[in-house]
Amino acid sequence: MLKEIVVKSGKEVLDSFFEALPNLDNVDMSLASLLSDMYAEGNLTEKNLVNELQKLREG
Amino acid sequence: MAIKIKNISIKGIRGIKDTIQLPLEGKSIILYGDNGTGKSSISDCIEWLYTDKVSHLSSSEIDLKSALRNSDLSLTDVASISITFNNPDLNTTKSLSCNNRGKITPAITHSHNNAREYFSTSKQENLILRYQHLRNFVDKTKSEKLGDFFDIIGYSEVTKVKDILRKGYNSIKADIKTKNFEAQINTQKETLVEKIGALVSLEKDFVNAINEITKDFKLDITIQSIHDIDEVLSKLKILTNTDIISTLSYLNTIQNTLNTLENELNLVNLEYSGFYNAFISFPLMLRA
Numbered sequence: 001m002l003k004e005i006v007v008k009s010g011k012e013v014l015d016s017f018f019e020a021l022p023n024l025d026n027v028d029m030s031l032a033s034l035l036s037d038m039y040a041e042g043n044l045t046e047k048n049l050v051n052e053l054q055k056l057r058e059g
Numbered sequence: 060m061a062i063k064i065k066n067i068s069i070k071g072i073r074g075i076k077d078t079i080q081l082p083l084e085g086k087s088i089i090l091y092g093d094n095g096t097g098k099s100s101i102s103d104c105i106e107w108l109y110t111d112k113v114s115h116l117s118s119s120e121i122d123l124k125s126a127l128r129n130s131d132l133s134l135t136d137v138a139s140i141s142i143t144f145n146n147p148d149l150n151t152t153k154s155l156s157c158n159n160r161g162k163i164t165p166a167i168t169h170s171h172n173n174a175r176e177y178f179s180t181s182k183q184e185n186l187i188l189r190y191q192h193l194r195n196f197v198d199k200t201k202s203e204k205l206g207d208f209f210d211i212i213g214y215s216e217v218t219k220v221k222d223i224l225r226k227g228y229n230s231i232k233a234d235i236k237t238k239n240f241e242a243q244i245n246t247q248k249e250t251l252v253e254k255i256g257a258l259v260s261l262e263k264d265f266v267n268a269i270n271e272i273t274k275d276f277k278l279d280i281t282i283q284s285i286h287d288i289d290e291v292l293s294k295l296k297i298l299t300n301t302d303i304i305s306t307l308s309y310l311n312t313i314q315n316t317l318n319t320l321e322n323e324l325n326l327v328n329l330e331y332s333g334f335y336n337a338f339i340s341f342p343l344m345l346r347a
Contacts, residue, residue, distance in 0.1 A: 014217055049224070053227055
């Protein structure tokens with residue numbers, strides 16, 4: 001009998017990535033939180049990211 | 060539970076005039092046959108049901124509804140595709156009805172709201188892979204093939220987010236280059252050499268150097284990271300201020316005492332001058 005292979009959808013891959021991001025070695029916590037929050041709130045666009053990175057550097 | 064198709068029923072769409080049934084019962088299917096035997100009609104129906112379009116019929120010159128509805132149907136016949144799933148909530152029928160004036164109207168019926176959500180989500184996935192796509196795929200570059208794979212397996216959102224993150228990275232990289240951060244870092248290193256007498260590039264080296272400098276102050280704190288520096292500075296500031304205040308108070312007391320002493324000396328001097336003058340003039344007074 002063939003074993004069913006479960007393949008993650010694109011959204012599941014992204015969810016896992018952003019969930020694991022703060023726990024990766026040598027990752028800046030403020031940057032990881034920024035990216036995870038932007039993804040969770042659906043604000044992760046190129047323009048928003050560049051603006052938020054700018055704020056993070058100046059803050 | 061994985062979503063599986065139990066049955067597909069099609070009537071009056073593309074080359075299929077009479078009803079056909081495909082009782083898949085959750086299994087996959089391969090359709091093979093000579094040209095014109097109806098393979099594409101079936102895939103067109105499924106593509107239309109899931110995406111509301113048929114890619115090879117998307118042209119301004121083609122009226123999709125007319126192209127989909129079998130031309131041999133009578134006006135009262137309803138063209139339709141119905142799919143039943145292992146989860147009955149997802150069962151859906153999409154149809155094309157024709158009125159007396161020949162106007163074709165599409166309609167979709169879901170057995171449950173879950174079906175609406177399922178079909179809406181499915182629109183984001185690439186469900187159809189045609190021979191034409193495969194033929195073009197062979198001629199593409201590696202990166203284009205990777206992009207196509209991502210589209211086929213529904214990873215286009217991953218590609219999109221990856222592009223956004225890459226652009227963010229490039230923006231930081233360009234900013235570093237424009238603002239000449241390398242030169243600024245070197246300047247800061249020179250300042251550190253001047254102030255703490257050590258060439259440091261890593262936080263660890265900086266922390267060690269500061270611990271070495273502050274050990275004689277007996278601050279009861281060992282710096283572990285750069286975040287502890289503020290605490291050390293505030294402790295040093297408190298100690299320095301206490302010393303200064305104590306010294307200033309001592310100096311003030313001395314100054315006040317010296318001022319009082321000076322006044323008293325002036326008074327003594329004045330009194331003594333009067334006494335001296337009287338003493339000098341006393342023999343003269345006696346002679347007289």
